Amino acid sequence: MNPLISYSDISITMSGKLIFSIDKLEVPAHQCTLLTGRNGSGKTTLFKIMAGLLKPDTTKIHYQGLDMTWSQGKPYIQKDIIYLHQQPYLFDASVTDNIAYGLHRSGENKASIHKKVMQALEWADLSHLAHRSAKQLSGGEKQRVALTRARILSPRLLLLDEPTASMDTQAKQQTGLLLQRLKFEGISIMISSHETHTVEHLADQHWQLEQGQLNVLKKSPVTDNVTHLNAAKQKN
Amino acid sequence: MGDLSQASVAAFELLLSGDTDIWEIISLSFGVSFSAILIATPIALVIAFFLAFFQFPLRRTLIALFNTFMSVPAVIIGLTLYLVLSRSGPLGDLKLLFTAQAMVIGQIMLSFPLLVAMAHAAFQAADRRAWETAITLGAKPWRAFFTLMYEVRFGLIAAVVAGFGRVVAEIGCSMMVGGNILHATRNIPTAIALETSKGEFAQGIALGIVLLVLSLTLNAGVSIFQGKGESHS
């Protein structure tokens, strides 16, 4: 199965220190990849490079049949890959306006945006929060709003930075449920996490960032690939 | 003492009777200062944003420079501008000296460092995630910039209000490049300074009241907006 996107020679130096140098990173399509690594190993940095938010020293991208430098690929990856911060940032507006934010890029009309947002809220069981001010939500609620705000843009890849850190059991379950739905919809997901057990059941493979290298700890079984490919196909 | 209270009563009468000279001076003051802030603000905001969000050579030097220029006395800016605009100066041909336009230019120069420095502080305090979130959700840089401005709007409004407060009350620059010409370049501060010295107490007090109320309101405004900005994030 072809990877969704591949990056090669990813390296970045910050304040004169080489954070990592990764020969090859191939993001599997329609799968969930768990990325672990110690504090400071560079998980956040890697995600930001992958999402087109942080310029690496070097990096070649192979995406949709094209070979590009990171700078050339930036518009494509910014469009199709969404990065979610460890503590997601919600704009100083209502939950509804937050979820609608990205839709304005396509110049859609108000009525159709409104309809999509309402559907998205329902999808995430967040309808009761629609008119709340986003700044006042709890951490778990913010995370779910952020996931909904990302999903509505139909990204191809979601990069989630510690999505369940500092959440209680119930919030973890609710977030886990949304992640499961996203995966079922065929969106590729990468999750960085310290608490492997909370997302393990979602993950098809497990990578580890250690001493500037990316190690594959667990590869996805072939059968898994097939099921998810089918799930994705059914959707389309 | 009796003179003073008489003059005060006369001052209120002047203001309330809608004395045309007084209201002309007040509206000129507002017109000049509004124009200056209106022109200076957009450029200052963009510069402040770049200083806060991007790394480039001389960034620190520029920040230090703007902070330093904030403390240049108005009269020095007036003097410089006078020399540049005077008939033998490099821009003498524009014949701008002793016009309201010259006052606008002076006030732009005066407010610019303050606007940049205060807006820079507001952007600096902004959450980095706001910018990244806007971009990753597909906003073009311009839209992300406006989103970010909205997120730190209270700090930015405080900057603009403070900038207006500084120029509307300054006298040195307006006096030098405006020349306090009635019906043309006489604004509140120059009128207070010069008319009072000629014994026109009532007018001076009337304008003084307007300026004082304005300054107090503006300062209160700055504190309120700065407070809102802090409690917000």
Ligand SMILES: Nc1ncnc2c1ncn2[C@@H]1O[C@H](COP(=O)(O)OP(=O)(O)OP(=O)(O)O)[C@@H](O)[C@H]1O
């Ligand atoms: N802007 C920066 N300037 C200098 N060094 C930085 C910067 N951002 C990150 N670093 C360094 O890069 C390294 C990787 O940081 P990063 O945040 O990517 O790690 P992480 O794996 O996400 O850690 P955590 O598990 O704590 O979230 C760290 O050593 C960090 O100090």
Ligand SMILES: [Mg+2]
């Ligand atoms: Mg991190």
